[in-house]
Every structure is written in C-alpha cells, then in structure tokens.
Amino acid sequence: MTTTERDSIITPIQPRARQTYDALVNATRELVRERRGAWPATSDVAERAGVSIGSLYRYFTDIRHLMATVHSDDQVFRAHRELLRAAGAAARRRPKPGARQQAEAALEALILVLSEDPDPELAAAVCE
Known part of the structure; x- marks a missing residue:
C-alpha cells in the first residue's frame, strides 16, 4: 500500500476502484499543469476524470487532500x-x-x- 492509498478515505482495492482513484489523481495533475499551478475545483477534476463528484469524495476529503496526494506522488x-x-x-x-x-x-x-x-x-x- 502506498502513502497516498493509506491516506485516502477508502483504499482502492478492486480494479475499477483503482481506475477511478488513478483517474482522479491524473485528472488533477493534468488540470494543475494546464493552469500553471492553480488548484482546480473538485467539480472540474471529477468531470475531467469522467466520474461523479461523489466518487471523488469517496477517496478524498477535499481538494487539499487531493492536491497533497498529487504532490506526494510527483x-x-x-x-x-x-x-x-x-x-x-x-x-x-x-x-x-x-x-x-x-x-x-x-x-x-x-x-x-x-x-x-x-x-x-x-x-x-x-x-x-
């Protein structure tokens, strides 16, 4: 288990859950790069990842938690x-x-x- 998995609200174990988690992290990373460092809204991240906002909050408490995960992985x-x-x-x-x-x-x-x-x-x- 990685640090970011340990820090998430739930640990993505099933392949589909892992895909959702990874899609959220990757979408955040893409949006931050496109916006030259500006933090995206959680709704933008969910939309880019192709998941509901509820799915985002299943894995991350808020945008700070998501950004900390992105930064710790980068x-x-x-x-x-x-x-x-x-x-x-x-x-x-x-x-x-x-x-x-x-x-x-x-x-x-x-x-x-x-x-x-x-x-x-x-x-x-x-x-x-």
Missing part, C-alpha cells in the same frame, strides 16, 4: 521539497551572513533553469 515536487529542506538545514547549520539569501538565489536559479526546459510537462510542473 517526482518534481518531491525533489523540490528535499532540495528546500536541505537548503534550509544548511542555512541553519552555518549561520553565516547571507547564507539564507545564497540558498534562495540558488533555488531561484535552479527553478529558472528547470522552467526553461523544452519539456512542457516538466516546465509546468516546476512552475507549480
């Missing part, structure tokens, strides 16, 4: 989170003047490079 978000944690830890260990600003500048430069990637899906994910 490699770009995981890498970004780990990079932020590492930069923060480094800044706290070495309280030199300007360390935080240097870490922030490095992250901004990384995001800029990644957002200019010719892969539109990667670029959209980074901009989120």
Whole structure:
C-alpha cells in the first residue's frame, strides 16, 4: 500500500476502484499543469476524470487532500521539497551572513533553469 492509498478515505482495492482513484489523481495533475499551478475545483477534476463528484469524495476529503496526494506522488515536487529542506538545514547549520539569501538565489536559479526546459510537462510542473 502506498502513502497516498493509506491516506485516502477508502483504499482502492478492486480494479475499477483503482481506475477511478488513478483517474482522479491524473485528472488533477493534468488540470494543475494546464493552469500553471492553480488548484482546480473538485467539480472540474471529477468531470475531467469522467466520474461523479461523489466518487471523488469517496477517496478524498477535499481538494487539499487531493492536491497533497498529487504532490506526494510527483517526482518534481518531491525533489523540490528535499532540495528546500536541505537548503534550509544548511542555512541553519552555518549561520553565516547571507547564507539564507545564497540558498534562495540558488533555488531561484535552479527553478529558472528547470522552467526553461523544452519539456512542457516538466516546465509546468516546476512552475507549480
């Protein structure tokens, strides 16, 4: 069982339930990318996934729960989170003047490079 399955209201076990769950996560991911990071409405997610809004709420408590699931599954978000944690830890260990600003500048430069990637899906994910 994955983290997102454990955190869902019910665990999708049957193949059809798994398809519905995956369709909701994938629809959310698509909508977020299309909207350059803006959170979609749950009704838009359900419509894109081809399921009822009730099906969405069977697996997720609200849009925050669904977005947390999408982010926890996304490699770009995981890498970004780990990079932020590492930069923060480094800044706290070495309280030199300007360390935080240097870490922030490095992250901004990384995001800029990644957002200019010719892969539109990667670029959209980074901009989120």
